[in-house]
Amino acid sequence: MSETTAREQQFTRGREVLDAVDGEAGAKVIDALADVSPELAHQVVAWAFGEMYARPALQPRDRQLVTLGILTALGGCEPQLDVHVNAALNVGLTPTEITEAMLHAAVYCGFPRALNATFAAKKVFAERGLLPVA
Amino acid sequence: MSETTAREQQFTRGREVLDAVDGEAGAKVIDALADVSPELAHQVVAWAFGEMYARPALQPRDRQLVTLGILTALGGCEPQLDVHVNAALNVGLTPTEITEAMLHAAVYCGFPRALNATFAAKKVFAERGLLPVA
Amino acid sequence: MSETTAREQQFTRGREVLDAVDGEAGAKVIDALADVSPELAHQVVAWAFGEMYARPALQPRDRQLVTLGILTALGGCEPQLDVHVNAALNVGLTPTEITEAMLHAAVYCGFPRALNATFAAKKVFAERGLLPVA
Amino acid sequence: MSETTAREQQFTRGREVLDAVDGEAGAKVIDALADVSPELAHQVVAWAFGEMYARPALQPRDRQLVTLGILTALGGCEPQLDVHVNAALNVGLTPTEITEAMLHAAVYCGFPRALNATFAAKKVFAERGLLPVA
Amino acid sequence: MSETTAREQQFTRGREVLDAVDGEAGAKVIDALADVSPELAHQVVAWAFGEMYARPALQPRDRQLVTLGILTALGGCEPQLDVHVNAALNVGLTPTEITEAMLHAAVYCGFPRALNATFAAKKVFAERGLLPVA
Amino acid sequence: MSETTAREQQFTRGREVLDAVDGEAGAKVIDALADVSPELAHQVVAWAFGEMYARPALQPRDRQLVTLGILTALGGCEPQLDVHVNAALNVGLTPTEITEAMLHAAVYCGFPRALNATFAAKKVFAERGLLPVA
Numbered sequence: 001m002s003e004t005t006a007r008e009q010q011f012t013r014g015r016e017v018l019d020a021v022d023g024e025a026g027a028k029v030i031d032a033l034a035d036v037s038p039e040l041a042h043q044v045v046a047w048a049f050g051e052m053y054a055r056p057a058l059q060p061r062d063r064q065l066v067t068l069g070i071l072t073a074l075g076g077c078e079p080q081l082d083v084h085v086n087a088a089l090n091v092g093l094t095p096t097e098i099t100e101a102m103l104h105a106a107v108y109c110g111f112p113r114a115l116n117a118t119f120a121a122k123k124v125f126a127e128r129g130l131l132p133v134a
Numbered sequence: 135m136s137e138t139t140a141r142e143q144q145f146t147r148g149r150e151v152l153d154a155v156d157g158e159a160g161a162k163v164i165d166a167l168a169d170v171s172p173e174l175a176h177q178v179v180a181w182a183f184g185e186m187y188a189r190p191a192l193q194p195r196d197r198q199l200v201t202l203g204i205l206t207a208l209g210g211c212e213p214q215l216d217v218h219v220n221a222a223l224n225v226g227l228t229p230t231e232i233t234e235a236m237l238h239a240a241v242y243c244g245f246p247r248a249l250n251a252t253f254a255a256k257k258v259f260a261e262r263g264l265l266p267v268a
Numbered sequence: 269m270s271e272t273t274a275r276e277q278q279f280t281r282g283r284e285v286l287d288a289v290d291g292e293a294g295a296k297v298i299d300a301l302a303d304v305s306p307e308l309a310h311q312v313v314a315w316a317f318g319e320m321y322a323r324p325a326l327q328p329r330d331r332q333l334v335t336l337g338i339l340t341a342l343g344g345c346e347p348q349l350d351v352h353v354n355a356a357l358n359v360g361l362t363p364t365e366i367t368e369a370m371l372h373a374a375v376y377c378g379f380p381r382a383l384n385a386t387f388a389a390k391k392v393f394a395e396r397g398l399l400p401v402a
Numbered sequence: 403m404s405e406t407t408a409r410e411q412q413f414t415r416g417r418e419v420l421d422a423v424d425g426e427a428g429a430k431v432i433d434a435l436a437d438v439s440p441e442l443a444h445q446v447v448a449w450a451f452g453e454m455y456a457r458p459a460l461q462p463r464d465r466q467l468v469t470l471g472i473l474t475a476l477g478g479c480e481p482q483l484d485v486h487v488n489a490a491l492n493v494g495l496t497p498t499e500i501t502e503a504m505l506h507a508a509v510y511c512g513f514p515r516a517l518n519a520t521f522a523a524k525k526v527f528a529e530r531g532l533l534p535v536a
Numbered sequence: 537m538s539e540t541t542a543r544e545q546q547f548t549r550g551r552e553v554l555d556a557v558d559g560e561a562g563a564k565v566i567d568a569l570a571d572v573s574p575e576l577a578h579q580v581v582a583w584a585f586g587e588m589y590a591r592p593a594l595q596p597r598d599r600q601l602v603t604l605g606i607l608t609a610l611g612g613c614e615p616q617l618d619v620h621v622n623a624a625l626n627v628g629l630t631p632t633e634i635t636e637a638m639l640h641a642a643v644y645c646g647f648p649r650a651l652n653a654t655f656a657a658k659k660v661f662a663e664r665g666l667l668p669v670a
Numbered sequence: 671m672s673e674t675t676a677r678e679q680q681f682t683r684g685r686e687v688l689d690a691v692d693g694e695a696g697a698k699v700i701d702a703l704a705d706v707s708p709e710l711a712h713q714v715v716a717w718a719f720g721e722m723y724a725r726p727a728l729q730p731r732d733r734q735l736v737t738l739g740i741l742t743a744l745g746g747c748e749p750q751l752d753v754h755v756n757a758a759l760n761v762g763l764t765p766t767e768i769t770e771a772m773l774h775a776a777v778y779c780g781f782p783r784a785l786n787a788t789f790a791a792k793k794v795f796a797e798r799g800l801l802p803v804a
Contacts, residue, residue: 002458008675029517036524037501039725044513047717048375055709059366062285065330066369069337070376076210076478076522080376080514099171100325101334107316108338109646111178112205112214115163119213122170132169140274173323181315182643189307191636192581196601200637203605210478219461222598234593235602241584242606242616244779246482247471249431252450253481256438266437297651304658305635312647313693339648344612346744348648357675376784377512379714380741380750382597387749390706408542439593449583450777457575458768467732468771471739472778482778502727503736509718510740510750565785571802572792573769579783607782612746616782 011042014050021060023054023090025083029087060091072117073109081120086128095125095133145176148184155187155194157224159217194225202235206251207243217255220262227260229267279310282318289321289328291358293294293351320391328359336369340385341377354396363393408449413444416452423455425492427485462493470503474519475511483522488530497527498533547578550586557589557596559626561619567568596627606652609645617656622664631661631669681712684720691730693760695753730761730790738771742787743779751790756798765795765803 018026033041053063067084071077088098098121106114125131151158167175187197201218205211222232232255240248259265286294301309321331335352339345356366366389374382393399420428435443455465469486473479490500502522508516527533554562569577589599603620607613624634634657642650661667688696703711723733737754741747756767768791779786785791 003679004675006673009673032524033517033520036527037202037505037520040501040505040508040516040520043505043508044517047721048513050712051717052372052375055368055371057364058372062333062365062369063328063372064794065333066337066372068378068513069334069462070341070373070512073338073341074377074477074512075519076206077154077514079518097330098323100323101330103171103174103177103322103323104326104331104334106173106174106177107320107340107647108335109342110204110208110642110644110649111182112208112211112644113646114174115167115178116213118167118174123164125170133171137274137277137585140271143271144508179318181319185315186640186643187313189636189639191632192489192640194413196598196633196637197640199598199601200605201644203602204609204641207606207609230593231598233442233575234591235598237439237442237445237591238588238594238599238602239606240442240445240780241588242780242782243602243610244476244783245450245777246476246479247780248442249435249446249476250481252435252439252442256434267439276638280606301651304661305639305654305669307620308635308639308642308650311639312651316647328649339647342611342646342648343744344652345648347652367710371707371710371713372708375513375711377518378508378740378744379718380510380517380744380747381512382710383703383714384746384749386703386707386710390702393706400709405542405545408539411539448589453583454774454777455580457770457773459766460774464732464735464767464771465774468774469737469778470738472737472743472775475740475743475777498727498733502725503732505725506722506728506733506736507740508721511744512739524630537690555765568792569785572795573773573788573803575774576769576773576784576788579773579776580785606780610745612782612786615786638705645760 007042007046010050012050013054014045014047017049017053018045021049021090022083022087025086029079052107053131060088061088061093064088064091064093065101068098070116072102072105072113075113075116078116078120079118082124085121085124089124089128089130095121095130099130099133141176141180144180144184146184147188148179150183151187152179152184154194155183155198155224156217156221159220162212163213163217173259179256198222198225198227199235202232202251203239205265206236206239206247209247209250212250215251216258223258223262229255229264233267275310275314278314278318280318281322281327282313282315284316285321286313289317289332289358290351290355293354295399297347297351304308314398328354329361332359333369336366336385337373339383340370340373343384346388349385350392353389353392355390357396357398363389363398367401409444409448412448412452414452415456416447416449419451419455420447423451423466423492424485424489431481432483461488462467465496466490466493466495467503469498470519474504474507474515477515477518480518480522483519484526486522487523491526491530491532497523497532498521500536543578545581546582546586548586549590550583553585554581554593557585557626558619558623561622564589565619596626597629600624600627600629601637601658604634604653605641608638608641608649611649611652614652614656618660623658623665624668625660625664631657631666660661677716679711680716680720681723682720684715684717686714687719687723689794691719691760692753692757695701699749699753717721733762733765734758734761738768738787738792739775742772742775742783743781744788748786748790752794755791755794759794759798765791765800769803787792 030041072083102117164175206216236251298309339349370385434445504519540666566577607617700711772787
């Protein structure tokens with residue numbers, strides 16, 4: 001197997017994981033990179049999803065809890081929260097668990113980050129007909 | 135007094151402080167949380183304002199100086215700066231003091247954060263007819 | 269029930285949750301605050317643990333996954349990671365899940381944060397005789 | 403030479419450097435500050451550009467590589483990335499080097515920051531007719 | 537007046553402000569830069585203190601409240617908090633106001649940052665015989 | 671070529687790049703991960719160095735300028751600055767260029783970050799007999 005083939009296989013595997021976890025929202029980000037940084041698109045798919053997400057040591061649901069914590073804490077990641085609130089729902093977290101994770105975040109990174117993340121979640125929930133959160 | 139009543143009393147006390155400090159801008163945030171995370175709304179009101187803001191150990195004006203410093207430094211807190219530049223004016227800080235605090239912030243967290251905060255303040259000043267800042 | 273009593277009850281409830289989750293490591297932090305900011309100690313116990321951690325909407329294990337994500341992303345939280353890697357073990361996360369969560373974090377907040385968190389975990393694992401991680 | 407004159411000279415020198423590096427994008431920021439914080443405008447021009455950028459110890463191209471790294475890492479600096487991707491092009495960095503620097507940033511501050519910066523660069527490249535990046 | 541003289545005058549003015557605000561703790565930082573980055577030392581003194589701190593638009597006490605908010609929020613600024621808790625005391629803030637500002641910070645940037653700042657303050661208070669804080 | 675072999679090849683290639691860029695300082699980090707997170711060690715070597723650093727689109731010297739900007743801005747990355755100030759020297763940046771990059775950073779992320787990075791550089795320069803910086 002040539003190096004090129006190994007690279008293609010990693011991409012193919014990553015694309016399957018990306019589609020399963022992030023769905024349409026992830027695909028849009030990848031497409032938008034095509035004319036500006038195709039290698040960044042490749043690395044998101046082949047490495048982040050093909051290598052990291054594909055590892056069995058942490059359940060998909062658990063990966064999204066960690067991810068929601070990180071994205072809430074970083075701030076300025078509203079586009080990524082849009083993708084990953086969808087991903088969190090896709091892998092089985094409930095709207096209540098998602099908003100509770102963001103409420104919990106207020107303890108560790110303060111209310112502004114918790115509020116911004118919760119409003120990003122509200123946008124996704126509205127698009128998927130999940131409001132009001134019980 | 136039952137636990138529920140204690141919780142209600144904290145909310146009532148917090149709402150008074152929130153209205154006095156943040157005014158309409160704060161109320162809008164609370165209302166927008168009703169269908170996505172009512173508990174986050176409760177905690178902002180009952181804990182942040184009912185417990186923390188209500189403490190006499192720091193003057194309201196001083197709390198806003200600290201808050202402006204934090205929100206400027208964090209970045210990505212434009213919605214919160216909108217609320218707290220209003221709050222800063224409500225508790226007696228002048229537009230000059232507010233922009234000077236943000237200029238001072240450039241020393242400690244750099245010009246991009248100082249610029250973004252200053253443009254958030256400009257939006258509030260414009261809405262309240264306070265431009266140009268003398 | 270007087271306001272003082274409500275405050276005391278929140279503290280008592282919080283202390284039970286804090287002891288169950290954080291154990292000795294949490295207690296040391298609270299004790300160290302006694303002579304400099306007893307109110308900060310009170311709020312960590314009564315609010316963070318008595319109100320937020322006590323909520324049933326998210327499992328203790330899930331709260332620690334979110335917390336590990338946040339603390340890894342924030343950076344400069346080695347003392348808090350020391351407490352919360354212990355907490356994560358106390359509520360049932362395995363060393364493998366903890367290090368995998370930090371590896372996963374590299375995707376979202378980069379390798380330096382992932383490395384610093386992993387070395388904080390290594391210190392705790394060593395103290396508890398959990399090295400090498402299988 | 404009076405203190406006022408020294409201040410004016412620093413501003414004049416800074417304005418020349420600002421115009422050479424940032425071009426029109428920088429000038430717009432300065433103009434927008436006139437009615438809210440003229441001193442912040444002065445310090446950006448006179449100090450950041452007149453004193454710091456004017457120093458010969460680092461090439462203009464190298465300053466922009468450092469700046470792109472910082473702005474990518476900070477997050478929430480899309481307005482500043484807009485100015486500095488233009489600046490990077492103005493001082494001789496190619497679109498490929500700029501997107502590669504942001505891809506490289508994924509290693510150190512994660513994919514969300516790298517993606518947000520890359521999309522800020524895409525906007526500038528589109529405005530200057532530089533898409534697709536070869 | 538030559539440019540060199542203007543530069544020297546800014547340094548002299550800045551050194552007076554630095555000594556008045558930061559005292560011995562600030563002087564140590566400046567001295568430690570002499571063999572690695574004398575220009576950074578110059579800019580801290582001449583610009584940060586000679587230009588920014590010297591402005592009358594914000595009281596020294598208010599500047600320290602903003603500064604404490606920023607340094608608490610940034611994290612990883614324990615050496616700077618050491619200098620600026622001393623500075624805060626030098627310009628008239630009480631230990632109670634300082635710890636209250638850090639408690640207040642928990643609302644906006646979370647407990648880990650508030651705790652780390654409070655322990656930095658505890659170290660300074662201990663050195664100055666100000667413990668326990670009443 | 672099997673998947674395992676592809677993985678081993680990436681590691682081998684990465685190790686060569688890591689050794690060339692980071693030298694002994696990088697090797698120590700990798701070794702320290704062996705008993706706590708061998709997969710994190712693998713990914714640093716195989717992905718960060720084998721895939722990202724190995725790309726020819728940006729010169730090694732330019733990658734370190736971007737890296738120094740990011741690590742300075744992030745804060746709390748003193749261990750990584752230790753490695754990458756060494757790396758910067760290894761790929762041809764001079765002590766003067768390194769300290770100038772950190773001085774430049776003060777414009778964009780403030781003096782505390784610039785100071786902490788400069789003191790991390792001072793430690794490396796001292797170890798390599800490069801003080802005083804001319």
